[in-house]
Amino acid sequence: MIKFIHVGDIHAGKHLKHKLRNDDAEYAISQIIDFAKKEPLDFILLAGDIFDQYNPDTEAIKIIFDFMVRELNALNIPIVAITGNHDSHAFFEGYKTLAKYANMHLFIKPSSTDYTITIKDANIICVPYISPKIIVKVWEESATSDYAHKVQNFINTIISKAPKNKFNIMVSHMMAKGAIATKSEREATISDFYAISLENILSLKELDYVALGHIHRYQKINTSVEAYYTGSCYQIDFNEEGQEKYFNFVVLEENSVAKVEKVKLDLKNQLKTLTVNASNFNIKEIEDVKGYVRIIIEDSIDNTKNLENMLKSEPIVNKVIDIRKSTYEKPNLEVDLHTIKDRLIDFYEEYYKAKYKEDLPEEIRKTFLELQYEVEHQDT
Ligand SMILES: [Mn+2]
DSSP, X not given: OEEEEEEOOOOBTOXXXXXXXXXXXXXXXXHHHHHHHHSOOSEEEEOSOOBSSSSOOHHHHHIIIIIIHHHHHHTTOOEEEEOOTTSOHXXXXXXXXXXXXXXXXXXXXXXXXXXXXXXXTEEEEEEOOOOHHHHHHHOOOOTTSOHHHHHHHHHHHHHHHSOOOSEEEEEEEOOBTTOOOOSOSOGGGGSGGGOXXXXXXXXXXXXXXEEEESOOSOEEOSSSSOEEEOOOSSOOSGGGTTOOEEEEEEEEOTTSOOEEEEEEEOOSOEEEEXXXXXTTOOHHHHHTSSEEEEEEEOSXXXXXXXXXXXXXXXXXXXXXXXEEESOOOOOXXXXXXXXXXXXXXXXXXXXXXXXXXXXXXXXXXXXXXXXXXXXXXXXO
C-alpha cells in the first residue's frame, strides 16, 4: 500500500495588486503539514508553480525551503516536486543538491533520460512544464507536428520506457484538454494550442494516478485513468473568488482503483468583489469580509470621488486592494492627430480604461506597441 498527498499550485511569493500573499501560502502549507503529522505518508507530490515569480522574495523562499522542507523532513516524508510555468529553472538548479539532502527531489527540466524516482513500491514519473521552446530540444520529431502532438508523444514514450513498479504514478504541470480553467493561470498557456489530450497518451493506462498542476480549479479529468487537478492552494486572484481549495490524499492498493480523498483547505483570506454606489455603500459590509475586497463603483463622477476617498481611508484601506470605476472624466480628445503620434499608447490607455473600467494590461500594451511599430515600418 502507498499513501501520498498531491498538492497543486502553491504560488509562494504571489502579489495581488500591492498585497503579498505569502501568509495565504504559508497557511495552506501548515494545514498540509498538520495532515501529515496525523496520517503516515510515503511522500508528497508538488505539481509545479511552487513559486509565483522567477525570482521569489526571501519570505517566499523561506516558506518553501525552510518551513515546508524542514517540517516534512522532520517527519521523514520525502517531497517530489516538478517546476511549473511560473518557476525558474535556474533558480531551482541552485537548490537541487541542497534540497536532495533534505529529502526534496526536484525535477526541473523536462527530460527523456532523468525523470523517474522510486519511493517504496511506487515509481513516480516526473514531467515538469514543457514550453514550446523546450519541446523541440528534448523531443526530435517532424517539424510539422504541433506542440500538443509533440508533448503527447513525448509523454507516451517516457511512460512506456519507464521502469515499472507495483504502483506507477505521474506528476505533470500541463494544460489537459477538457479541463476548466479559472483565467488566473496566465491566459496564453491555457489556450487550445497548449491543450494536451490525455486520451491520446495510450501508455497513461499503465498508471495508477496522474497528479496534475497548472489549472487552478479542483477537478477530475474525464479520461480512462485517475487524473486530477487539485488546483491552487488559496484564491490566487479575483478570478478564483468564491472557490474552495483542496489537496488530494491518495491511497493505492494492489488490484484496486486509487482511493482519492479530497481534503479541503481552510482559507486565510477570501476574495470578494462588491459593486457600490453612494446610496448602498456600507463600510460594515467591507469590514466583515474575511479577506480582501475589490470594489466596483457605479455612480456619478462626484460621488465616485467621494467613495474613492472613503475606500482609501481607515478602517478599510487595508482590505480594499482594487478599485474600479464605471465613470471617468472624459479625456480631452480635441487634439491635432499629428501631434499625438508619439503618444498613441497614452491615448489608447485612456480609451481602454474608459471602455473596460480597468488598467491596460501589460500584455496588451506590449502588443499595441508592437503593432504600432509594424505599421510605422511597413514600407521598409
Ligand atoms: Mn499556476
